[in-house]
Amino acid sequence: MTLKEIRDLLKATLLTSTPDLSRTVHSAFSADMMSDVLAFVKDDCILITGLCNPQVMRTAEMLDLAAVIFVRGKKPDENMLRLAEDIGICVMVTDLTMFLTCGKLYSAGLDGVDGGAA
Template identity: 50%
Template sequence: MKVSEIIGILDAELLTGEENLDMDIEHACGSDLMSDVMAFVKENVVLLTGLVNPQVVRTAEMMDIKVIVFVRGKVPDEKLVQFAKEKGITILITKHPMFIACGKLYCAGITGRGVWD
């Protein structure tokens, strides 16, 4: 699924990463615990979180996650947006809570990581 499709599904707003709109995303990870995100090792991942701080971008960079969606209407400050831009990470925001956002992506074909992986 393309990032541009994710924007439509989540009624999201793009804050940075216009160059990544055609990037393919296959998996999603929804978490506010960055240690859990680090345990979720997959390629082509979108990270959904309500945690709005630089550690999220640092974790995404370390795990090669190119797209972050801030849920529940959380809006990162300009410093965080600039930091993500410098790292080549796309930032989206949605008003949906994490459960709903993850469910919408799952229904659209994005997979997560289950006990069978």
């Protein structure tokens, strides 16, 4: 699934100047606890979260995530977006809840992440 397809499906607003929305991702992980994200997530993954602070971007950076999607209309501030631009992470915001965001993406074929080892 491409980032463009994800944006369109969620009616999300793109907040970063991501050059390549044709990038394909294979899985998603949703959490507000960043240590859970750090424990389970692998490559080519997007993060869906309701947490909105700079450590979300740092977590995405450490894991080389393709994108972060903020749910329920939570908009990151300028500092967070500047950090995202520096790191090169695509950031979107959707008005959908986390449950509906996950449901729509899963129904469209995006896979989850096994809760196993790194």
